[in-house]
Amino acid sequence: MLPSTEFALLRRLSLEQVNGRAPSMVAAVVRDGEVAWWGARGTVEGAAPDDDTQYRLGSITKSIVAALVMRLRDEGRLDLNDPLDKHVPGTSFGASTVGQLLSHTGGLTSESPGSWWERSEGGDWATLEASLAQDALKNRPGSRFHYSNVGYGVLGELVARHRGTDWLTALNREVLEPLGMSRTTPHPTGKHAHGWAVHPFADLLLPEPSPDAGAMAPAGQLWSTVRDLARWTAFVGGDSADVLSPDTVAEMRAVATVDDADAWTSGYGLGLQVLRHQGRRLAGHTGSMPGFLACTLVDEVTGTGALTFANTTSGPAILGLVVDLISIADEQEPNLPEEWRPSEVDRSLLTLTGLWHWGPTPYHLRLIPGGMLSLAPVNGMGRASRFRPVAQDKWLGLDGYYAGETLRVGRDTDGTPRHLDLATFVFTRTPYDPAAPVPGGVDPEGWRTA
Template sequence: MPTEPLLPTTERALLQRVATEQAAKRAPSLAAAVVRDGGLVWSGGRGRVDGQAPTVDTQYRIGSITKTFIAALVMRLRDEGKVELNAPYGKYVPGTAFADVTVAQLLAHAGGLTAESPGLWWERTPGVEWTELSDRVTEEELKHRPGRKFHYTNLGYGALGELVARLRGMSWMDAVRAELLQPLGMTRTTPMPERPHAEGFAVHPWADVLLPEPAHDAVAMAPAGQLWSTLTDLGRWARFVGGDTGGVLHPDTVAEMREPAVVEDGDQWTSGYGLGFQLARNRNRRLAGHTGSMPGFVATVWTDPATGTAGIAMANSTSGVDVPGLCADLIDIISTLEPRLPAEWRPLAEVDQELLAMTGTWYWGPAPRSLRLLSDRWISITPIAAGGRGSRFRPTGPDTWIGLDGYYDGETLRIVRRADGSISHLDLATFIFSREPYDVTAEIPGGVDPNGWRAL
């Protein structure tokens, strides 16, 4: 579907929000964009980079957004059968003090590792190779029981970068380039800056003056925050996070990465973490993506997978610029002022007559459920009365489907046929769904009282 231009009032509101952030937070420069319908529909820049306003091609360091690329590579290895998420890290990289922490726990920051690598402040000093870094890590760096809680760890993603390198037989960066950047056409995402790029600065807290920040190669810790990128490239990555994967990963895998594995604030659940993606609940939207910060830079990509709308923002200031809040506001502005039109309803192009005959009411015991036929032989089962369990199902064979969400996520739905081939009932994870409440011909477990329904 072609991207329609935004209304001038919407563009003005977006620019106003960016301009206010840059001025109020004193960012040397700030670049932001909005993604919708498969591309950038708006971008804006304030401040100066080499005397000019930043553009969609100006590089900024994106910090921990780098982690999402590492996570995507790990999930590719999982989908290829080369990594088990529940396997211990030591199965793939032996000899560490955290060998028993699982790959999934490292992806979700639930392994209990220390937040930062031992030694000097890694973000501001030249990095070391993995062998030296690994030797520095002792049991003292295990701060929590694995799986107990969310505890953000840059060290854990340095470790995952090493896992990728060993299993691919190349550096983590070469794997990122070959498996993600090149297929997605992201030509301006690099491990070190390439012009045009912003310089990193700290802004004095009490005066309008700047201090240049260093930008070293973090080496073994680089998978935690090394990459530089542009609005154009991150726009493509935002679409990836939302499920437009370009064949790099199956959309179901990316959806799995967006599922909450741990939450940061369990009482309210406004922020959490999946398998490589940060998650946030903001104004009735469930956002996925990642924030990033390195000395001199902050960045954020937030995507609303429900609508495919995303906000991107980058600034060359060490702290003070609220780019996560800015991105959430950009999504809110465009969604409020120009809500997306629903897709046109169209009838199915073809239909399986037997599946069509299956539609309608089925009963789980006495409780009615409606079965609807969707496209591509997908079906949905939903409660007719208030409450109850429902799911969508994707076909896995002529008479079988797998649940995609809700209570029956991952469970198998199976048609049970009579000797003549006609449908007797549906078996969903041992629950029997029949055409009539407790149908005596449907092999109801425990049997059905032969006297049938009665009045008291």
């Protein structure tokens, strides 16, 4: 990036390291799937950390586990509306659905009973399940957002049962290795930061433990680096390789619930936190474990992402730092739009394009990249959606009011498109075309002055 931008980014990181009293911090800006800038402050073992120094991810682990669950859904092995009991029978909270567990709306307790799991050696699934035999549900499933570390321990067991192996083996095989995230591991290897607690009233450090969390590990066990987390940040932005389809990742980013309903600045999708900040829509996750803080976010519109790690239990405002890094990058060096170029299309679809009317309201139907259609009101206000083809003359709505709905093309005997049927709304080439099957029919006297 430009020297002026890099200095602004480094200064913002430096202020956070000082004000938050962090032994070390690293941060990066991600663009076009690559690290566009990274910087570091403080020391690890007497030297500056770099882009290959491992820090603990904490709850960012949840997002990566969520990708595994979504792979199972896309393979048809489960439905997000399935009750947990269908896949992990016998628990005291089996009515909570898979989708609710992913979005923290399943009603489960936030922490596993017993010793604080983040600083304690974890037991196996049987031990965790037994501890949840009573009083595991704190809220009615589906009634509200209630962040649950336990829910992701449960999802790790769900993955293990479907894959016939432990969740970590499945994660390595299906997500980390395909994305090239070789430095993302359950325990530190090679150069890594040690976790510290910083004394609140003196510049002293206390080592924090980092035990294996056992069955709770899917909630926050993993360690990673700037380079690896940058690849995950690009994944959340839609660069999903063959791990998931971009549509599935977009589904993960979509808001399933909000945790500040009146303001709607913070919500949760399927394994991803979603934020609204000064007109931006950001998706990713924060992470916190004793001795470590982490955060990754990506702007869904500009594609710019940022991430940071710190080896301290508390202090730095990592979420605000990452939001600011994205803002600095986009304000000082906004991405240029891609050049428009003509491209080949399925020319048989050209007969569908142009002016259509829902009743008296004019719409434009256009061909857009990816072999899709866009249907939008001419005046720019109202219900607009994109559609992808699923069969001959059959299209599926991807967003907006018609997300999930089916658009069907009605044709004359000679094959000319006569009308569009979109979830019972009939669009015609002229307003209320009497030759089309308009619900309720068209008055035989036609248009008049009164």
